[in-house]
Amino acid sequence: MKLSMLFFIGCFGLFSVTAQSYKNGFRTDVCACLEAESLKRPITENTLKACLRETLPKYAAQIDAQIVEPDINKKFHKGQLARKDLLVATQYELIYTCDVYFKHLDYQRTSKKLIARENARETDLEKYNQMVAMTPNAIAYFMRGQLQFNLGNIKAAEADVNKSLELNPNKENTKSTRHELLLLAWIYEEQEKYNAAVALYDKIYLGDFDVEVARWRALADKKAGGSVSNSPKVEQAVVIKDNNKASRRKAIKTEKNTTVKSESKSIKVEKKKDTAALRKLLKIGG
Structure with a gap:
């Protein structure tokens, strides 16, 4: 039992370190992109979005490698969420690690x-x-x-x-x-x-x-x-959304409507929404 627990803790620790490693690397590469652009022109919001768009594909394999999910559709869905979270967090985490971005803001x-x-x-x-x-x-x-x-x-x-x-x-x-x-x-x-x-x-x-x-x-x-x-x-x-009564009512209504649908169709809808959110964030194809 103890050996099993130690193995689980060790695997979880390795997963956390690896995930944090690609996040650090992602921030470093985005910062390098911003530094290069700042030599040519003043940094703007579009400059950041362009650097995020340019850098993200380089980390796709590392992001997906952290997702342990045998179902292909579910893994794709989780991958989209991981990409969205990375893009959102990077926009403010860069302030701590990228001097040129801190000075700009x-x-x-x-x-x-x-x-x-x-x-x-x-x-x-x-x-x-x-x-x-x-x-x-x-x-x-x-x-x-x-x-x-x-x-x-x-x-x-x-x-x-x-x-x-x-x-x-x-x-x-x-x-x-x-x-x-x-x-x-x-x-x-x-x-x-x-x-x-x-x-x-x-x-x-x-x-x-x-x-x-x-x-x-x-x-x-x-x-x-x-x-x-x-x-x-x-x-x-x-947590914030759960505290909002209107959001709760909407979530309950959505849940009732989706229970009659098949699991495969539900996953397809979620994939579409997450892909749209990712595209909207980077203004791809918009």
Whole structure:
């Protein structure tokens, strides 16, 4: 019994190391592609997608080698999921391991802030002061907080956003307070309170395709000294979706509809959806 357990643990450990190895290699090759492109032109979102598209086929054999599944159709399905997870995670894990990509995203974020600051007008502050005085609700405080942030009044912005959260009747719902929490996280970053910002991004994070938040989180976490092992896991999306009543009702309805179908047809539908998702992510043939 003990020998069997040791054998199982050893195999599982080897599988994990091998899987992590191809992920590390994939990130390294994507980063090399970005570095080469950055010598010719500024990096854009399309540059990243092109590098992901170019690199992924090189790792197809390694990805499929990790999938132990005798059924060909099921193995294909699991392979599509593994590819999707790799592409999604790489978009924010690269921030930890690829300096040129980190600098690109950090520059973009700084540029967005400075442009907003350039366009913000001190004269508008009186209008929002009056709005807060006449209707001191969550929306009024948030709007003034946004302007304060754009003007560079960080402490005043923090006070207004916290007041907005306090007055929000749905303050316990992270989806209803997403804009306030995103702004508060950025305010924390401006004060170099990176760990506090990361905690808020974790609270806001919706799962696998919430890549934008995952990127901001990675930027803050890297500045706090974090490593790629601190990245959010794409599996978190399942938990979030299960908490959504509408999604649960839809899932139950789908399950009822599909029970009358044969297993082979169900697998065919799943394959089609996953392939479409993979193509959509890389904008292949779209």
